Amino acid sequence: MPDFQFQSLADFLAMGGYALYVWLGYGFFFIVMGWNLIQPWRDRQKILKLLRARQQREAGWQDNRPVPEEVR
Amino acid sequence: MSSARRTLGLLGTLRASLSRELRVALRSPGNIVNPLMFFVIAVSLFPLGGRSDPAYLSGIAPGVIWVTALLAVMLSMESLFRGDYEDGSLEQLLLSPQPLYFHLLTKVFAHWLMTGLPLVLLAPVLAMMMALPGEAYGALLLGLLLGTPTLNLIGAIGMALTVGLSRSGVLLAVLVLPLSIPVLVFGAGLVDTALNGLPLMGLASLLGALLVLAAILSPLAIGAALRISVN
Amino acid sequence: MMQWLYKLGSPKWFYDMTTAFLPWLSGVTFLLLIVGLVWGLGFAPPDYQMGDNFRIIYIHVPTAVGMIWIYAMMATMAAMHMIWNLKLADMVAKSCALVGASYCAVALFTGAVWGKPTWGTYWIWDAKLTATLIMLFIYIGIMALRAAFDSETSGSKAASVLTLVGVVNLPIIYYAAIWWETLHQPPSDLGLRAEGANPPEIWIPALFTGFGLIGLVFLIVILRTRNEILLRERRAQWVQELLEQEASHA
Secondary structure: OOOOOOOOHHHHHHHHHOHHHHHHHHHHHHHHHHHHHHHHHHHHHHHHHHHHHHHHHHHOOOOOOOOOOOOO | OOOOOOOOOHHHHHHHHHHHHHHHHHHOHHHHHHHHHHHHHHHHHHHHHOOOOHHHHHHHHHHHHHHHHHHHHHHHOHHHHHHHHHHOHHHHHHHOOOOHHHHHHHHHHHHHHHHHHHHHHHHHHHHHHOOOOHHHHHHHHHHHHHHHHHHHHHHHHHHHHHOOOOOOOOHHHHHHHHHHHHHHHHHHHHHHHHHOOOOOHHHHHHHHHHHHHHHHHHHHHHHHHHHHHHO | OHHHHHHHOOHHHHHHHHHHHHHHHHHHHHHHHHHHHHHHHHHOOOEOOOEHHHHHHHHHHHHHHHHHHHHHHHHHHHHHHHHHOOHHHHHHHHHHHHHHHHHHHHHHHHHHHHHHHHHOOOOOOOHHHHHHHHHHHHHHHHHHHHHHOOOHHHHHHHHHHHHHHHOOHHHHHHHHHHHHHHHOOOOOOOOOOOOOOOOHHHHHHHHHHHHHHHHHHHHHHHHHHHHHHHHHOOOOHHHHHHHHHHHHHO
16 A cells, blocks of 8 residues: 655645646535435435325325325 | 229338428428528628628638528427327328338428428528638538438437427427537538548548438337327 | 346335345445545555646546446336336436436546646547537436426336437447547547556556446435335335335334
8 A cells, every 4th residue: 555645634635736626526526426315315305204294194084085196 | 892992002102201291391381481591590690790701701601500500400390290290190190001110201301301401502602601612612512411311300309209298499409409419510520621622521421321320210219209299 | 037027127126125235335335435535536646747636537537437338227228118118127217317417527527627737728629528528418308308298108208219319429429539530630649548557556546436436326326216116106005014114213
């Protein structure tokens, strides 16, 4: 394992003068991938909540009235 | 007993289909004239909105003429399936016993004759307006002649996908323009090659190859898309 | 064979199977990514020409390759949907679209920030960049088309057709470099894989990020497909039972 290439944290952030490019690039990557991971997770919570509420609503109906089909 | 009915072979079908399409198209001259007018007006916007010195114009001429032709073809797509979709003849077409493939091919070909070919014929006038040097005219015409049918075919795929949508609007452009980019690049490139005095064969064959590919494959996609839209 | 295919087409099977190995997949993926990124950012020796800027390739190359591979996967799913009417295939295809577009966008962006100091410009209309841009447009078009339909089945089928039509762009990306050479003068070494004989400290982190980013694709697609399954299969018995289970945990 080679050793750490930078002398200090400041050096690391400076990226040998290319800080703007490297961190822009990595930043964009993290934001986009982060969104791609967070969005499904949040959607899942929303879906579970929505479907659970539906389920309880329908369980509350005593007689077998036809269930209105909701558009998603 | 039923009277003896004349059965059409494949060629007969194609001829009948073609003549029908042309007759219907000629009934609404707007569908033919409007894309042409757009072509002329949009190209004129460039010298009017930018600089009008010939050196500048001749530099941007290939790109401007080609992009405007592409947009004009896109705008003309509406007349391909819209009318038939609304009066039900599209459904009838999908149900007809002859292979859909050839019906669609003749439909798009007839559409190109009415909307694409006029663009090609008008191109020299626009080239003159854009101060295109004389040696490039041939390349422009050849490129447009090979390219506009391809654009029609690609546009037909997009039209078939969106004809059933109520507010498709710009969606057609979003779908079709990326797929049209290779034709655009080669077509405009052909004009540039002529301006540089280089042989045209390479790019012209590429354009021809794209046309053949589109002619063979797109009716399949158009048919599949129409079946979805009509349901 | 049809039995096996039928089983593979069952959303419930997919959901149960992924529930089992999702934690494992997440763990491996994040491990690979962390190792690769930390190594690449901090420990790989800087390139003598490009300095520390070259560290971007640890993201750029895998995402560029990934976006093509995601499209191939999406197109395969679209074909399976059209040929065998497998709903699950369509759900996976739908989940692939946004990831593919994201990878494409990241590839373009990282390529731009890498290119500016290296070749002096953020963008150039060469073969690879233009073809990649077209790919992004196609990804967005597929998502837009699916969203434009009110009926879910029509939208799925239309998106599948468009995905298959867009496959023609893949060979264009491949051959674009050759075709461009016949158009313009060949540009001086704009090849983005400018690797000579590099020591392993440089390309091993690339292996880590490469595999990590592949794992990330699977992770994201699986997560989204699971949501899609819950939504589309909401009427099914097993979903109803699952909801009750989730509620009792909450």
